[in-house]
Amino acid sequence: MLFGSRKLQARIRASPRSLAYFLMCCHRSFTTTRVNALNIAVITGTTRTQGPPRPILGPRVASFITKSLEARGNTYTVVDPNSFELLDKPQFAYAxxxxPAHLKDVQKILEDADAYVCVTPEYNHAPSPGLLNVLNHFGSSTFSFKPSAIVSYSAGQWGGTRAAIALRPILSELGCLPVSAMIHLPSAQEIFDEDGNPYENTEKWQNYTDRCFSQLEWWGTAAKKHKAETDPFDQSPSLQKDPSQRNAP
Known part of the structure; x- marks a missing residue:
């Protein structure tokens, strides 16, 4: 039921911008719902809970991205780095x-996903430690033979592009090859409100995601169909003879 949530109703009454964005997403959902919808794991990259000097941008960007994916007819699960302790022992190093139950739960989310979207800020010209901490908890056989997409953002003018470029070889080594189109969001605090709605040019920003997500959906659908016919691990098995090999596809 579209308007069944009291919280949503209150937000819509309080903000015409939220209503406009909500209706646009509903329209896109009804007109672009895909027969082969994907289950996408969205891995966010910030562990910050406050500024200064600007507001925390990660939740705003993540909200915009998940709304965009949902509007295209996909389902998603967010993997939040705040729920991970600093890596001490990766999942594949345990008997x-x-x-641990938490790692089992997240591994299932990642294994069940048809594709991945990594959302990262840029710290010292690199992807965030929070995002890398999540990725490094799991062996690459968890991610392999699926596509990924990169979303980067910043409070400055470059939109996290250097972090995005640095993330590409990492995802490639995990076996979830990143699509060529990326999403870069400069001065994100000027684009999105705290709920992830664009302040203005809503359709422009929504359309900006289409190139990247259409590529992700194309490759994700192709991989999903092909894996139903042929097990990719038959010719490329997980190497588990000793711990140093357990992170190989």
Whole structure:
């Protein structure tokens, strides 16, 4: 039920911009719903809870991205780095009976996903430690033979492009090859409100995501169909003879 949430109703009454964005997303959802919708894991990259000097941008960007994916007919699950401790022992280094429950849950989310979207700020010209901490908890066989997309953002003019470029080889080594189109969001605090709605030019920003997400959906659908016919691990098995090999596809 579209307007069944009291919280949503209150937000819409309080903000015409939220209503406009909500209706546009609903329209896009009804007109672009895909037969082969994908299940996408959205891995966010910020662990910050406050500024200064600007507001925290990660939740705003993540909200915009998840709304965009949903409007295209996909489902998603957010993997939040705040729920991870600093890496001490990766999932694949535990005996199967001793893997912590939280890691088991997230591994299932990642394994069940048809594709990935990584959302990262730029710290020292690199992807965020929070995002890398999540990725490094799991072996690449968890991610392999699926596509990924990169979304970067910043409070400045470059939109996190250097972090995005640095993230590409990391995702490639994990086996979830990034699509060529990326999404860069400069001065994100000037683009999105706290709910992830664009302040203005809503359709422009929504359309900006289409190139990247259409590529992700094309490759994700192709990989999903092909894996139903042929197990990619038959010719490229997980190497588990010793711990140093467990992170290989």
């Amino acid at each position: 199967s009976s001793q893997v």
